[in-house]
Amino acid sequence: MRYLMIQKPSDTHPDEKLFAEMGAFIEELTVAGVLLATGGLEPGGVLLSSVGDEITVTDGPFAEAKEAAAGFALVEVGSKEEAIELARRFRKIVGDGESTIQQVFG
Amino acid sequence: MADVRRTIDAVWKLESARIVGGLARLVHDVGLAEELAQDALVAALEQWPEAGVPDNPGAWLTTVARRRAVDHIRRERRTSEINPDFPYEDEPAPQQDDVLRLMVVCCHPALSREARVALTLRLVAGLSAAEIARAFLLDEQRVVRRIAAAKQTLAEEGAGFARPSTDALPGRIGSVLEVLYLVFNEGYAATAGQDLIRADLCREALRLGRMLAELAPAEAEVHGLVALMELQESRFAARTGPAGELILLHEQNRGRWDQLLIKRGFAAMLRARALGKPPGPYVLQAAIAVCHAQARTADETDWARIATLYDALVRLLPTPVVRLNRAVAIGMAYGPEAGLSEADALLTDPSLRDYHLLPAVRGDLLARSSRHSEAAREFERALSLTRNESEREFLRRRIAEMAAPAASGTLGAAVAAFLARDDLDRATVRSYGQTFTRLRRALGDSLPLDELTADRVAAVCTTAWGSAAAKTWNRHRSTVRSFADWSSLPGIAAGLERRTEKPPENDPIPPADLATVLDSPRHSLRERTLWRLLHESGAPVSAVLALDVEDLDLNDRRARSGGRWVTWRSEAAALLPGLVAGRTSGPLFLTDRRPGPSTSADRCPHTGRARLSYERAEYLFKQATGHTLRTLRHADQ
Numbered sequence: 001m002r003y004l005m006i007q008k009p010s011d012t013h014p015d016e017k018l019f020a021e022m023g024a025f026i027e028e029l030t031v032a033g034v035l036l037a038t039g040g041l042e043p044g045g046v047l048l049s050s051v052g053d054e055i056t057v058t059d060g061p062f063a064e065a066k067e068a069a070a071g072f073a074l075v076e077v078g079s080k081e082e083a084i085e086l087a088r089r090f091r092k093i094v095g096d097g098e099s100t101i102q103q104v105f106g
Numbered sequence: 107m108a109d110v111r112r113t114i115d116a117v118w119k120l121e122s123a124r125i126v127g128g129l130a131r132l133v134h135d136v137g138l139a140e141e142l143a144q145d146a147l148v149a150a151l152e153q154w155p156e157a158g159v160p161d162n163p164g165a166w167l168t169t170v171a172r173r174r175a176v177d178h179i180r181r182e183r184r185t186s187e188i189n190p191d192f193p194y195e196d197e198p199a200p201q202q203d204d205v206l207r208l209m210v211v212c213c214h215p216a217l218s219r220e221a222r223v224a225l226t227l228r229l230v231a232g233l234s235a236a237e238i239a240r241a242f243l244l245d246e247q248r249v250v251r252r253i254a255a256a257k258q259t260l261a262e263e264g265a266g267f268a269r270p271s272t273d274a275l276p277g278r279i280g281s282v283l284e285v286l287y288l289v290f291n292e293g294y295a296a297t298a299g300q301d302l303i304r305a306d307l308c309r310e311a312l313r314l315g316r317m318l319a320e321l322a323p324a325e326a327e328v329h330g331l332v333a334l335m336e337l338q339e340s341r342f343a344a345r346t347g348p349a350g351e352l353i354l355l356h357e358q359n360r361g362r363w364d365q366l367l368i369k370r371g372f373a374a375m376l377r378a379r380a381l382g383k384p385p386g387p388y389v390l391q392a393a394i395a396v397c398h399a400q401a402r403t404a405d406e407t408d409w410a411r412i413a414t415l416y417d418a419l420v421r422l423l424p425t426p427v428v429r430l431n432r433a434v435a436i437g438m439a440y441g442p443e444a445g446l447s448e449a450d451a452l453l454t455d456p457s458l459r460d461y462h463l464l465p466a467v468r469g470d471l472l473a474r475s476s477r478h479s480e481a482a483r484e485f486e487r488a489l490s491l492t493r494n495e496s497e498r499e500f501l502r503r504r505i506a507e508m509a510a511p512a513a514s515g516t517l518g519a520a521v522a523a524f525l526a527r528d529d530l531d532r533a534t535v536r537s538y539g540q541t542f543t544r545l546r547r548a549l550g551d552s553l554p555l556d557e558l559t560a561d562r563v564a565a566v567c568t569t570a571w572g573s574a575a576a577k578t579w580n581r582h583r584s585t586v587r588s589f590a591d592w593s594s595l596p597g598i599a600a601g602l603e604r605r606t607e608k609p610p611e612n613d614p615i616p617p618a619d620l621a622t623v624l625d626s627p628r629h630s631l632r633e634r635t636l637w638r639l640l641h642e643s644g645a646p647v648s649a650v651l652a653l654d655v656e657d658l659d660l661n662d663r664r665a666r667s668g669g670r671w672v673t674w675r676s677e678a679a680a681l682l683p684g685l686v687a688g689r690t691s692g693p694l695f696l697t698d699r700r701p702g703p704s705t706s707a708d709r710c711p712h713t714g715r716a717r718l719s720y721e722r723a724e725y726l727f728k729q730a731t732g733h734t735l736r737t738l739r740h741a742d743q
Contacts, residue, residue, distance in 0.1 A: 030320055034120075034313060077119075078116075078309070079112065079115070079116055081115065085113070085163070
C-alpha cells in the first residue's frame with residue numbers, strides 16, 4: 001500500500017538542527033526500504049479553480065505562515081498503521097504543525 | 107485493544123529486523139534473539155492497552171528485549187558457573203550492520219532454500235508464521251515447524267552472528283539475493299482473486315532488497331536485483347486484464363506501467379553500473395528489463411540488444427529457462443526460424459521435459475512461421491503441462507486462433523495478416539498485393555471472411571483478369587489459393603480454373619486473332635496504330651516507340667529512328683494522320699495522362715504528355731492478347 005504523507009506549512013522556523021534530523025529521518029526510511037519518493041514543497045503554490053467553463057488561476061501563498069516548511073513523502077508499507085507510525089516519528093522531529101496521510105490508489 | 111494490536115503489528119514490521127539483529131549481536135543466536143523479541147512483544151500486548159502506546163514504541167520494545175537478553179545471559183553464566191558479573195559482550199556496532207548480519211545468517215548455507223525463505227520472512231521482514239503460510243499456500247503448522255527446525259540447525263551449526271569476512275560476503279549476499287528473488291517471484295506468480303498477501307510478497311522482497319542496497323552498497327548485484335524487481339513490479343498492474351487473465355509483455359498497456367518504479371529501477375541500475383564491475387546475472391537481467399522499460403511501444407523494443415544480453419547471461423547462468431528466453435529474444439530479433447532452431451535445441455533437455463513454456467514458446471514461433479497445425483499441437487502440449495488457470499485460458503485462446511487463424515475476422519484484417527508474415531520476400535508481397543488490392547476494392551475490407559465465397563472470388567477475378575493472359579490469370583489464381591490454404595478457407599479458390607499457359611515468345615499470334623485484335627474498335631487509336639506499325643514495319647519495339655512526329659514522312663510511309671528506317675504499309679498509313687492530329691513535333695506515342703511535374707522533358711509540346719513507355723505498351727498488348735509486342739514483328743496476316 002502506498003501512502004502520501006504531506007506536511008502542511010507551519011510557523012516553525014526551519015533551523016540547522018531540523019534539517020539534520022530530517023536528513024537522518026529520510027535516511028532511516030530509505031534504509032527501511034519504504035521510502036519511494038520525497039521532496040519539499042513550495043509554500044504557496046498556485047491555485048486553479050474551475051466553475052463552468054471558467055478557470056481561475058490564483059498565486060499563493062494561501063496560509064498565514066511566513067516561514068512555511070512543507071514537504072511530502074510517498075511511502076510503501078503494509079498497513080495504514082505503519083504509515084501512521086512513520087508519520088508519528090516525523091511529527092516528533094518537526095515540532096508543532098500538521099500532517100496528513102492519504103492512501104494512494106492505482 | 108484491536109487498535110493497539112494493529113499498532114504493535116505495525117511497529118513490529120518496521121522494527122523487527124533491527125530489534126532481532128541487535129539482540130542476536132548480544133546472544134549470538136538468532137533463534138534465541140527472536141524468542142526474546144517475541145517476549146517483548148507479549149509484554150507490549152499486556153501493557154500498552156492499559157498504559158497507552160509509548161512515545162517511541164520501537165525504542166520501548168528494544169529496551170524491554172535487551173533487558174531480557176541481559177537477564178538470559180546472566181542466568182546462563184550462573185548455571186555454567188562463570189562469574190555472573192563478568193561483562194557480557196556488547197560490541198558497539200551500528201544497527202545497520204546488525205540487519206545485514208541478520209539477513210546473511212537467515213540465508214546460511216546450512217539451511218535448505220525453503221528454510222532460508224521462511225526464516226528471512228519471519229526474522230527480517232517480520233511476517234508471522236500464519237502470514238508466511240498463507241502467502242506460500244502452506245499449512246501454518248508446517249511453517250512453524252520449518253522455522254523451528256531452521257533455528258535449531260543454525261544453533262547446531264554454531265552459525266552465531268559474526269560478520270562474514272570481506273571475502274565471504276559477496277557469496278553470502280548472493281544467497282540472500284537468491285532468497286529475495288524467490289520470494290519476489292512467488293508473489294509475482296500470484297493472480298487477481300488470490301489472497302492479496304501473495305502479491306504482498308513482491309512488496310516484501312522489494313523492501314528487503316532496498317534495505318540490502320543501503321546496507322551493502324558496494325555489491326553491484328544487489329543493485330542489479332533491486333533494479334530488476336523495481337522494473338518487474340512496475341508492470342504488475344498491467345500484466346493482468348480485468349478478468350485476471352494474463353497479458354503478455356508486448357500486449358500490455360504501457361500507460362499502466364508504474365513510472366515511479368521504472369525511474370527507481372533505472373536509478374538502481376546506474377548505481378550498479380557505477381561500481382564498474384563486470385555485470386553479474388542480476389545486473390544482466392535488469393539490463394534486459396531496462397530495454398523493455400525504455401521501449402514506448404512493443405514494436406520499439408530493441409530485441410537485438412536483448413538477444414546480446416541473453417548471450418552474456420547464458421554464459422553466467424546456463425539454465426534451461428534462460429536458454430529458452432534467449433530463444434525467444436533471438437526469435438524476435440532475427441525471425442521465428444532463428445528462434446526455433448534455438449528452442450529446438452532444448453527439446454532434448456530432460457529438465458525441460460515438463461516445462462510448459464517450452465512448447466508454448468515453440469508454438470508461438472511456429473505460429474509466426476505460419477505453421478499453424480504444428481503450432482496448435484505445441485499449444486496443446488503446453489496446456490497439458492500447466493495448471494495455472496490464466497495461462498491455460500491464454501493457451502486455449504491460442505489453440506483456437508490456430509484452428510482458424512482469421513476465420514472470425516474480416517477480409518482486410520486477414521489479408522493484412524497474410525501479407526505481414528515474415529517468410530514472404532518483398533517481390534512476393536508486391537505480387538500478392540496486386541491480387542489483393544483488386545479483391546479488397548471489389549469486396550470491401552470489412553467483408554466478414556465467412557461471406558467470402560468461391561462465387562464472389564471467381565466473379566472478381568474473372569472481371570479483372572478473365573481476358574488477361576493465362577500466365578497472369580494463373581498468377582492471381584495461385585495467390586488466392588495460397589491465401590485460401592493459410593486462412594483455412596480452401597473453398598474460396600474453387601471457382602478459379604487453371605488456364606493453360608503458352609510460352610508467348612515462341613508462339614506467334616494466329617492470323618485470325620491478330621486481325622481481330624488489330625481491327626477491334628475496343629482498342630484505342632494509339633494502340634491500333636502502334637500495333638499496325640510494329641506489324642507492318644517489323645522494326646524493334648523501342649525504335650517505334652522512340653519515333654517523334656517530326657521524323658514521320660507520311661507520304662513515303664517511312665521515318666528515321668535510331669539510325670535505321672522504319673517503314674509501313676497501307677493500314678498504318680491510314681491510321682497515322684489521325685494519331686498525329688495536327689501535332690508538329692514531340693513523341694508520336696503519348697501516355698494517356700499528363701505526367702507529374704518532376705518527370706523528364708521528353709514530352710509533347712502540344713499536350714504536355716510524356717512518351718509512352720515500353721512497359722506500359724507491353725502491358726496493354728498483353729492484356730489484350732496475352733502475347734508480347736515482339737511477336738507482332740513476325741506475325742503473318
